[in-house]
Amino acid sequence: MTLVACQGSPNPGSGGPSPGADRSPSGYGAVFLGVDECSSRGRNTFTEVPCRSERAVARVTARYDGKAADGPMCPARTDFVLHLSEDRPSPVGGDGTAAGEIPQGYACMRNLEPPHPGDPGGGGGPRTIVGDCVYAAGRGQVRETACDGSGKEKPRYRVAAAAVDRAECPALTALYVTLGGSEPVGCAVRV
Known part of the structure; x- marks a missing residue:
C-alpha cells in the first residue's frame, strides 16, 4: 500500500463515497x-x-474512491488530502479468499492538533475558502499563504466573499479567485 499526501485542489465530479x-x-x-x-x-x-x-x-473527515480530480471536493476546512493507491488482495490460506483489498481513492484529513492550514487564513489546505489570503504566483495564478504573514510569501489579497458569478462580488473586489462548489467565485480584496 502506498499513501501520498498532497495539497492539491480536488475538482467536483462524479465520484462517491467508498463502497468498500x-x-x-x-x-x-x-x-x-x-x-x-x-x-x-x-x-x-x-x-x-x-x-x-x-x-x-489526523482524522478522516471524508473518504472517496477514485481520483480526487474526478470526485467530490473535500470539506472546506480539510488540512490535507491523502491519495490512496490501489492495493490488490493476496490469497489467504491457499483457498483463494481475498483479504486486504483497498481501492484507489482519497481521504480528506484534519490534523488532531494545530496547526490547521485548512482553516480560513491558515495558509494551506487543498481548497481556497473565504477568509484565506493569496499572492500572485504568475501567469494568472494565485497561491494561498498565511494571512498573519508567517508564510514564505506575504499575503497580497484576502478572499472576503464567495459568489455565484463575478457580478455578485462587492465593489472593492480587486481579484477573482476560483473556489469551486456552489459559489465558485472568490471575491478578494487587497490587504
Whole structure:
C-alpha cells in the first residue's frame, strides 16, 4: 500500500463515497482510513491507528474512491488530502479468499492538533475558502499563504466573499479567485 499526501485542489465530479465498507487490512475499521478513523504520520507514509493512540495525528473527515480530480471536493476546512493507491488482495490460506483489498481513492484529513492550514487564513489546505489570503504566483495564478504573514510569501489579497458569478462580488473586489462548489467565485480584496 502506498499513501501520498498532497495539497492539491480536488475538482467536483462524479465520484462517491467508498463502497468498500467490508474491507480493511488493519482491523481498525471496516474501510482502510474510513470516515472518523485516524492515521499516524511517518516518513512519506501514513498508517491507520486507533484515534486514542499517541501516534494518531489526523482524522478522516471524508473518504472517496477514485481520483480526487474526478470526485467530490473535500470539506472546506480539510488540512490535507491523502491519495490512496490501489492495493490488490493476496490469497489467504491457499483457498483463494481475498483479504486486504483497498481501492484507489482519497481521504480528506484534519490534523488532531494545530496547526490547521485548512482553516480560513491558515495558509494551506487543498481548497481556497473565504477568509484565506493569496499572492500572485504568475501567469494568472494565485497561491494561498498565511494571512498573519508567517508564510514564505506575504499575503497580497484576502478572499472576503464567495459568489455565484463575478457580478455578485462587492465593489472593492480587486481579484477573482476560483473556489469551486456552489459559489465558485472568490471575491478578494487587497490587504
